Amino acid sequence: EPEVTQTPSHQVTQMGQEVILRCVPISNHLYFYWYRQILGQKVEFLVSFYNNEISEKSEIFDDQFSVERPDGSNFTLKIRSTKLEDSAMYFCASNALYGYTFGSGTRLTVV
Amino acid sequence: GQQVMQIPQYQHVQEGEDFTTYCNSSTTLSNIQWYKQRPGGHPVFLIQLVKSGEVKKQKRLTFQFGEAKKNSSLHITATQTTDVGTYFCAAATGNQFYFGTGTSLTVIP
Numbered sequence: 001e002p003e004v005t006q007t008p009s010h011q012v013t014q015m016g017q018e019v020i021l022r023c024v025p026i027s028n029h030l031y032f033y034w035y036r037q038i039l040g041q042k043v044e045f046l047v048s049f050y051n052n053e054i055s056e057k058s059e060i061f062d063d064q065f066s067v068e069r070p071d072g073s074n075f076t077l078k079i080r081s082t083k084l085e086d087s088a089m090y091f092c093a094s095n096a097l098y099g100y101t102f103g104s105g106t107r108l109t110v111v
Numbered sequence: 112g113q114q115v116m117q118i119p120q121y122q123h124v125q126e127g128e129d130f131t132t133y134c135n136s137s138t139t140l141s142n143i144q145w146y147k148q149r150p151g152g153h154p155v156f157l158i159q160l161v162k163s164g165e166v167k168k169q170k171r172l173t174f175q176f177g178e179a180k181k182n183s184s185l186h187i188t189a190t191q192t193t194d195v196g197t198y199f200c201a202a203a204t205g206n207q208f209y210f211g212t213g214t215s216l217t218v219i220p
Contacts, residue, residue: 035210043154043199043210091153099144099156100208 002026006092006103013082013110021077021106023092032075033093033100034067036060043091049075082110115202117211125219130187132214134200141203143183145174148213149196157185190218 005024013019025032034046047057047067066078087110093100116135124130142161146154158167160176167174173186187194197215201208
């Protein structure tokens with residue numbers, strides 16, 4: 001069964017540093033997403049990406065965040081100048097018709 | 112953003128008992144999806160409901176979409192320990208889904 005692949009599985013970074021989270025969506029999917037989940041809380045939408053541009057973003061997705069599809073397969077989330085409250089699981093997802101497929105997530109710990 | 116409330120937040124049941132989680136929205140939804148997240152895992156898509164009053168079944172799981180398309184429920188009959196996890200509804204608005212707060216299910220053997 002096709003999978004969404006995320007790397008790394010765990011990232012520890014110092015406050016103020018930049019991190020890049022990487023995702024390889026399912027190849028024939030057209031929509032790509034980033035979600036985050038703070039420990040013990042609900043999954044929160046960050047951004048959706050379609051046709052090589054952001055289609056929608058939430059209030060959480062401020063100037064600190066950016067997304068990119070640098071080539072035909074990778075989809076990245078960059079967090080500039082990380083803050084302690086950015087510590088969370090970050091999930092990439094993609095979909096074609098309906099029903100998102102989620103990656104296994106990157107646990108980001110900001111210290 | 113879209114507000115989707117789920118109740119209860121936590122539920123402990125004895126194995127073999129039934130379980131139901133409810134999802135409520137203040138606005139009419141175009142569709143709703145349900146996901147299951149095992150402890151330490153990622154959300155896994157279970158089902159999508161689109162039509163008013165729709166009922167779908169997957170083995171012991173029954174999903175229902177309200178007539179007004181503002182609420183939905185997931186019912187599990189005769190729970191098993193493999194049902195442990197958090198069940199999220201996700202409501203569609205625009206091009207993305209907003210997740211509910213989730214119901215964490217614990218099944219006591």
